[in-house]
Amino acid sequence: MPDQFTIGLKVRGLGSALAAVRDQRDVRPPATAEELEQFETDLMAGCVLARASAGLADGTIRGDVGHLEQMRSWLGRPLWEMEPPDADAYFGKVLRASPSGTRLGALRR
DSSP: OOTTEEEEEEEETTEEEEEEEEOGGGTSOOOOHHHHHHHHHHHHHHHHHHHHHTTOOHHHHHHHHHHHHHHHHHHOSOGGGOOHHHHHHIIIIIHHHSOHHHHHHHHHO
C-alpha cells in the first residue's frame, strides 16, 4: 500500500477489528477565499451564541464583536493567523492611539 495509508488493529475483548485509514489532507484542495470567509462567519456566530448562552448582555456581546471586527480589519487576515507580535502592535500602538473612550471600552470587556 502507498505511504498515505495506515493499517490499524484494535483488539476489544475477545474480538478484533482491522481498519485502513487514509490521510485526507492529500485529497482535499486548499480552501477558497469564500470558504474561509464562511468559516470565519461561522466562528463569529459560534462566539456570539456561546456568550449569549453564558448570560452576557446583548450590549456586551455587541461590543466584543465590534472589537473583534476592528482587530480583523486592522490585521487584514483571519484572526486565527494573529501572532503575539501582531497583538502587541494592535494593543500597544493602534489601540493606544485611539480616543480614550474607545480604549476604556476595550479594556472593560
